[in-house]
Amino acid sequence: MNVFINDIPLIIKKNSEKIYKHRYDLILNPEDEFSSKDLVGDVLVRDVTDVFIDRLLRMMEVKKLKKLTSLTLLARKKGRLILHLKDQFRIVKAAGGLVTKDGMVLMISRFNKWDLPKGKLKKEEDPGIGALREVEEECNIKVSLGEKLPSTWHSYAYNGNKILKKTNWYTMQCLDDSLMKPQAEEYIEEVRWMTPQEALSVLDDSYASIALVVRHYLSEAAGETVEK
Numbered sequence: 593m594n595v596f597i598n599d600i601p602l603i604i605k606k607n608s609e610k611i612y613k614h615r616y617d618l619i620l621n622p623e624d625e626f627s628s629k630d631l632v633g634d635v636l637v638r639d640v641t642d643v644f645i646d647r648l649l650r651m652m653e654v655k656k657l658k659k660l661t662s663l664t665l666l667a668r669k670k671g672r673l674i675l676h677l678k679d680q681f682r683i684v685k686a687a688g689g690l691v692t693k694d695g696m697v698l699m700i701s702r703f704n705k706w707d708l709p710k711g712k713l714k715k716e717e718d719p720g721i722g723a724l725r726e727v728e729e730e731c732n733i734k735v736s737l738g739e740k741l742p743s744t745w746h747s748y749a750y751n752g753n754k755i756l757k758k759t760n761w762y763t764m765q766c767l768d769d770s771l772m773k774p775q776a777e778e779y780i781e782e783v784r785w786m787t788p789q790e791a792l793s794v795l796d797d798s799y800a801s802i803a804l805v806v807r808h809y810l811s812e813a814a815g816e817t818v819e820k
Contacts, residue, residue: 594743594801596747597652599801601800601804603663604664617633618632620636621639622641628651639668642676683755685712686759687722689761690762690764693785695788697786697787697809699791709726709727711730720762722760729778730780732773734766735766737764739762740760741763743758792806
């Protein structure tokens with residue numbers, strides 16, 4: 593489960609999973625005293641409890657935590673902890689696509705951030721169908737559905753509600769981009785084809801969840817090219 597709280601990766605693992613302590617800048621236990629200023633770099637918390645999750649979310653609501661790179665939580669019961677985390681939010685479902693054409697990747701610019709086309713699913717809508725609809729609407733192109741990519745979960749606040757949005761991602765092949773243009777109603781400023789190198793170079797001006805999807809796809813694509 594790829595969770596991003598305020599664009600910070602939240603990695604949940606079982607206590608029994610192997611970890612490498614030297615990869616973390618700070619290791620905590622739930623009962624340790626700490627403040628937001630202590631959360632710098634890659635942080636690991638062992639034997640996480642529901643109470644700790646609640647405390648952490650409250651802290652992340654009021655603090656930016658700009659120096660926190662990632663937060664890894666170890667739990668005795670991973671599934672139970674994930675359910676408790678979800679219970680703190682209203683869940684929204686969305687879908688989107690990573691569109692390719694002649695080795696290039698389609699990126700969109702919205703609110704001065706590079707992004708991938710995506711949007712909320714309609715009630716009972718199949719994620720794949722919803723992903724196709726959103727991509728074609730936001731970019732005014734025709735695409736075909738490809739393979740599933742890792743889903744992402746990211747948090748945001750809307751009208752006083754805490755939202756956790758699950759986005760189902762798919763690869764897509766462009767069939768026709770002759771009328772390609774950004775959907776202004778969705779505040780999209782630009783739609784641009786990029787080489788893999790260009791796409792990687794703009795990820796610093798993107799979101800952590802988008803960077804995860806793009807890097808995963810390009811890594812898989814590079815592996816396939818080597819194998820061939």
